[in-house]
Amino acid sequence: MVSVTDLQKEHPLFNERHEVPDRVSKGSHISSMAQYEKYYRESIENPESFWQQRANELLTWTKPFTKVFSGGFENGDVKWFEDGELNVSYNCLDRHAERTPDKVAIIWEGDSPNQVEHITYKQALEQTCRLANAMKELGVKRGESVCIYLPNCPTAAYAMLACARIGAPHSVVFAGFSADSLADRIRDSKSKLIITADQSTRGGKVIPLKQAVDDAVKKSDSVQHVLLLQNTGGKVHFEKGRDVWLHEAMEKQSTTCQPESMNAEDPLFYLYTSGSTGTPKGLVHTQGGYLLYAALTHLWVFDYRENDIYACVADVGWITGHSYIVYGPLCNGATTFMFEGLPTLPDAGRYWDMVQRHKITQFYTAPTAIRTLMKFDDTFVKRYDVTSLRVLGSVGEPINPESYNEVVGDKKCSIVDTYWQTESGGHLLTPLPGATPQKAGSASFAFFGIVPEGNSVSGVLCISKPWPGITRTIFNDHERYMKTYLNVYKNKYFTGDGVWKDQDGYHWITGRVDDVINVSGHRIGTSEVEGALVTHNKCAEAACVGVPHDVKGQAIFAYVILKENVEETPELLAELKGAVRTHIGPFATPDFVVIAPGLPKTRSGKIMRRLLRKIAAGELDQLGDTSTLADPHVLDLIIEKVKSLK
Numbered sequence: 001m002v003s004v005t006d007l008q009k010e011h012p013l014f015n016e017r018h019e020v021p022d023r024v025s026k027g028s029h030i031s032s033m034a035q036y037e038k039y040y041r042e043s044i045e046n047p048e049s050f051w052q053q054r055a056n057e058l059l060t061w062t063k064p065f066t067k068v069f070s071g072g073f074e075n076g077d078v079k080w081f082e083d084g085e086l087n088v089s090y091n092c093l094d095r096h097a098e099r100t101p102d103k104v105a106i107i108w109e110g111d112s113p114n115q116v117e118h119i120t121y122k123q124a125l126e127q128t129c130r131l132a133n134a135m136k137e138l139g140v141k142r143g144e145s146v147c148i149y150l151p152n153c154p155t156a157a158y159a160m161l162a163c164a165r166i167g168a169p170h171s172v173v174f175a176g177f178s179a180d181s182l183a184d185r186i187r188d189s190k191s192k193l194i195i196t197a198d199q200s201t202r203g204g205k206v207i208p209l210k211q212a213v214d215d216a217v218k219k220s221d222s223v224q225h226v227l228l229l230q231n232t233g234g235k236v237h238f239e240k241g242r243d244v245w246l247h248e249a250m251e252k253q254s255t256t257c258q259p260e261s262m263n264a265e266d267p268l269f270y271l272y273t274s275g276s277t278g279t280p281k282g283l284v285h286t287q288g289g290y291l292l293y294a295a296l297t298h299l300w301v302f303d304y305r306e307n308d309i310y311a312c313v314a315d316v317g318w319i320t321g322h323s324y325i326v327y328g329p330l331c332n333g334a335t336t337f338m339f340e341g342l343p344t345l346p347d348a349g350r351y352w353d354m355v356q357r358h359k360i361t362q363f364y365t366a367p368t369a370i371r372t373l374m375k376f377d378d379t380f381v382k383r384y385d386v387t388s389l390r391v392l393g394s395v396g397e398p399i400n401p402e403s404y405n406e407v408v409g410d411k412k413c414s415i416v417d418t419y420w421q422t423e424s425g426g427h428l429l430t431p432l433p434g435a436t437p438q439k440a441g442s443a444s445f446a447f448f449g450i451v452p453e454g455n456s457v458s459g460v461l462c463i464s465k466p467w468p469g470i471t472r473t474i475f476n477d478h479e480r481y482m483k484t485y486l487n488v489y490k491n492k493y494f495t496g497d498g499v500w501k502d503q504d505g506y507h508w509i510t511g512r513v514d515d516v517i518n519v520s521g522h523r524i525g526t527s528e529v530e531g532a533l534v535t536h537n538k539c540a541e542a543a544c545v546g547v548p549h550d551v552k553g554q555a556i557f558a559y560v561i562l563k564e565n566v567e568e569t570p571e572l573l574a575e576l577k578g579a580v581r582t583h584i585g586p587f588a589t590p591d592f593v594v595i596a597p598g599l600p601k602t603r604s605g606k607i608m609r610r611l612l613r614k615i616a617a618g619e620l621d622q623l624g625d626t627s628t629l630a631d632p633h634v635l636d637l638i639i640e641k642v643k644s645l646k
């Protein structure tokens, strides 16, 4: 087992702290560790008054709540502000459009740096209302789910907010998912309406979204209408009676739409995510608690201030985009930046060119993007003026902040290495830019209201008190919710991650302790990839593991057993990768597919993945105990095979 001493050796900077730059600390929301500690204590000792105050400061309620919190982990019945009512789109749009109608709500940049749009709060509100009215006309009712399968563009934000306006929970599916994955999600959420686009372009490549929707709709019987954004103008199949052009549907609608008053605990959205087993889970997030948590974390973790230009370059298809492109920033009346292109196009300076042109103050991305850029020359950063930046955010995996801060921030920024998950709705462990001295690679301390507990034996991270942003259930499957998160350790929420706490109280995330792989910040369940591989008629069995990867953090390494008398050919290897692309999406394609002579199994037939992981990583001296294997000889054969490929 890894000890703290080993970790200290692994991280030479373990004890080195970087103080907060004065320019960041000055005037920040939380500007010292003493202030952090005071608020933190209050949030734990007196959570009701802490959250009541924030809920009244940051949100506008149509019916004030009288009860802050009830329920708990024991029965999985957590409720926040349960008798309060509000409308999320009112909070994110109307109240800012009333006060500052011409303030820019969204800056969008497309594939090319010449594609730029500035959308004011007034315009965003009008578009959202038109879309909400169009959805109503198509028969969408309060409580009925709507599937959104769109590129990372302003229409995606309008669609989410329009759903919130009429009380229809949305289920956004990342536009990189294949038709099969989309169909699974539509079937589970029983969406009657899908909002999509003809096509999207990324890096000049055309992605046929409508075609995927046509295929997915055939495999699901709930869909009655498809609202179609004319994005590229490319030719697509159009099914009369079912398909409706979005611009035509919106054109004829009024620019006002009465927001529904929703209960704080009504679902705001479902978002599907991968676990270690089974099909993706539709995590349910609520109107009141989720919005408050997204807004407060956005405000304090990025130290958002009135005239900032805040940028998160994630995609709205993931939780990062939900909380930190759309809901958190817009609830706070911020200008939020949306990026549909690639960081390396037209060249590796794209991010910093955008920072210079838009005078971006906070920049939030995944370490994998920074690592990709660091492979290029520093001059891609140095040729731009990025001095507007104050806070550099990172999410998805631990980051070595040296490169990020030295090259990009010129040591004048704070790095916030934010640790959280789809389930948590917002940040769980994170530095605060004006207060927390940075330790490279550590997500540092708990956000307010979060009580992390490392189990000292196994080093797993649990949270012992409910917070407003926690997912309340898995759509249609509360039993699975209990089993996955709340019944693993009594009265605690189990994150699925390992953690260590050092002598200064800093937390170090050691990665997933289950069969979930994190590829370039995309969370992928090994069982899903294995399921996709075995759909190939020549594949008998498959086992996938994650291996360390310089740029992506982890890559997928697949071991495949072929059916009898099937020969390994380069074409077959390509077809197996193709099966994953078809069933999940290109982002889940294994980097390595190895045709194995067998799999290491225990006598009871369980695959020993630990061994497969070590072999894939080339750590043959660390195989450990292999005595429980049914056939130890198979291990030698696999090792031989993998060695022959290197």
Ligand code: PRX
Pocket (backbone or CB within 6 Å): 273, 319, 320, 394, 395, 396, 397, 398, 399, 417, 418, 419, 420, 421, 422, 423, 443, 495, 496, 497, 509, 511, 512, 518, 521, 522, 523
């Ligand atoms: O393993 C942790 C890792 O990403 C997982 C959550 O993935 P997902 O639900 O897709 O959400 C990603 C965006 C919030 C976690 O269980 N993870 C996330 N942030 C960090 C991290 N690992 C280490 N350090 C982080 N900062």
